[in-house]
Amino acid sequence: MPTLIVSDSTKDWELEIPEVEKVEAWRYLTDPEFANRRNVRLYNLCRSMKYQSTGYYVSLLAEARGHKPLPGVIALQDLKSPAMLRFVGDELDELIQKSLEPLLSDQFELSVYFGCNMAKRYERLARHLFNMVPVPLLRFRFVKNKTWQIRSVKALGTNDLTEGHHEFVTEAALKHFTKSFRSRPKTKRLRFDLAILHDPNEGANSPSNEGALKKFVKAAESVGLSADLITKDDSGSLLEYDGLFIRQTTAVNHFTYRLARRAASEGLVVIDDPVSIARCTNKVYLAELMTYHKIPTPQTLVVHRDNMHEIGPTLGFPCVLKKPDSAFSQGVVKVKNQKELEERLAEFLTESELIVAQQFLPTTFDWRIGVLDQRAIFACQYYMAPGHWQIIQQEKDGRGRYGKSKTIPVELAPRKAVQMAIKAANLIGDGLYGVDVKESDGKFTLIEVNDNPNIDSGCEDEILRDELYRKIMESFLKRIEQKKSAIH
Structure with missing residues (x-):
């Protein structure tokens, strides 16, 4: 993908980088040649990013032309938003406190150049701040009032660089560009770029194993997409892509949700989109949604402190309690009697005002129906873990013990199960x-709709093989094409 560095004067940026073209801002804004270019990555290093300044219009017109500017207009607006400064996740806040704890002063400024800082001890903090605010050159101001907080953040132009920092900025930029281009195919020009987010440390709990990730990359290329496997540390480069495919376990109070929101707001095609994450990861929402639309589920109560006495008489024992944001069988427990129920309720209701209680329906397996674009694409039987009542039995060391699985053609799966799955997924x-x-005595009941479903090599792909990955990549291609055609 062609890459531009745009600054007020080409003299502002003297570094020569292979495959990167330097352009003066006014020429970019006024020369029709640039308006007619397609699939351009642009780094805006103008001296001012203020509203209606030259720098502002570089990013604004880049977006109008279907180019990929860094920073985008939304990022520039976020810089002015007090809410953005407060929107710091727990992990970043912990990193801020730890990094700045040794300081004796109650004020501190940190320069972030392409996600780097001159001091090694702030390298990790700088990278996280860049991921939160994807602007090439930044200066953060922190103040301490019991705890350290971000007071302000400013986008820098090349004229704002601290004296003596120019050489380091050059090195940071070169490092950034080298990293951005390292996985790009050189021999074949592909139409669009796709980021596949994964976490190598998730192990068996990852939504896709290593074999599946490789097949996604291969399938992407077969339909004209250049796919890169990225991790959380690469999220500052998100705007270099046309789409984001999340293959890391999602949660609302988690960076995956924040990243999905940012990607969607910047115009990327996103799976899992933030709305789906918010809806699927809350079992209280799912319980209400399925009840409202009269989709059969196990008998269910949305439980709070005023009605928790109804659980035993209504559902009987054993019954199942679920935390709203439970996943991988964690936060889901079976209680056998009133004593166990009261103990678990005391625990669960300290974390959430509402939880879900359901009738216990024992089965040897659950049907898992994969749905994409409102159509079923795979059907599996997930068997319970040996000697356990769930598909996954979580061990004390955090590892999960899984039951076996069996994949069958969608057309051979029970028609009622497939229809129910599609109807429920379409509500999301x-x-x-x-x-x-669940299938019990010839009757089917819906348990839940999951975003970010498992797609592993050797399991969900047993029937369709490579075609399963191609179907998903074709969906991305179609969605990206639709977005691009809407722009042009």
Whole structure:
């Protein structure tokens, strides 16, 4: 993908980088040649990013032309937003406190150049701040009032660089560009770029194993997408891509949700989209949604402190309690009697005002129906872990013990299970979902709709093989094409 560095004067940026073209801002704004270019990555290093300044219009017109500016207009507006400064996740806040704790002063400024800082001890903090505010050159101001907080953040132009920092900025830029281009195919020009987010440390709990990730990359290329496997540390480069495919376990109070929101707001095609994450990861929402639309589920109560006495008489024992944001069988417990129920309620209701209680329906397996674009694409039987009542038995060391699985052609799966899964998934959206359905005595009940469903090599792909990955990549291609055509 062609890359531009745009600054007020080409003399502002003297570094020569292979495959990167330097352009003066006024020429970029006024020369029709640039308006007619397609699939351009742009780094805006203008001296001012203020509203209606030259720098502002560089990013604004870049977006109008379908180019990929860094920073984008939303990022520039976020710089002025007090709410953005407060929107710091727990992990970043902890890193800020730890990094700045040794300081004796109650004020501190930190320069962030392409995600780097001159002091090694602030390297990790600088990278996280860049991921939160994807602007090439930044200066953060922190103040301490019991705890350290971000007081302000400013986008820098090349004229704002601290004296003596120019050489380091050059090195940081070169490092950034080298990293951005390292996985790009050189021999074949592909139409669009896709980021596949994963966490190598998730192990068996990862939504896709290593084999599946490789197949996604290969399938992407076969349909004209250049796919890169990225991690959380690469999220500052998100705007270099046309789409984001999240293959890391999602949660609302987690950076995956924040990243999905940012990507969607910047115009990327996102699976899992933030709305799907918010809806699927809350079991209280799912319980209300399925009840409202009369989709059969196990008998269910949305429980709070005023009605918790109804659980035993209504559902009987054993019954199942679920935390709203439970995943991978964690936060889901079976209680056998009133004593166990009271103990678990005391624990669960300290974390959430509402939880879910459900009738216990023992089965040897659950149906998992994969749904994409409102159509079923795979059907599996997930068997319970040996000697356990769930698909996954979580061990004390955090590892999960899984039951076996069996994949069958969608057309051979029970028609009622498939229809129920599609209907339930369509209530969430048109993304990629894994819908769990129980079959008992010829009756089908919906358990839940999952965003970010497992797609592993050797399991969900047993029937369609490479075609499963291609279907998902074709969906990305179609969605990206639709977005691009809407722009042009």
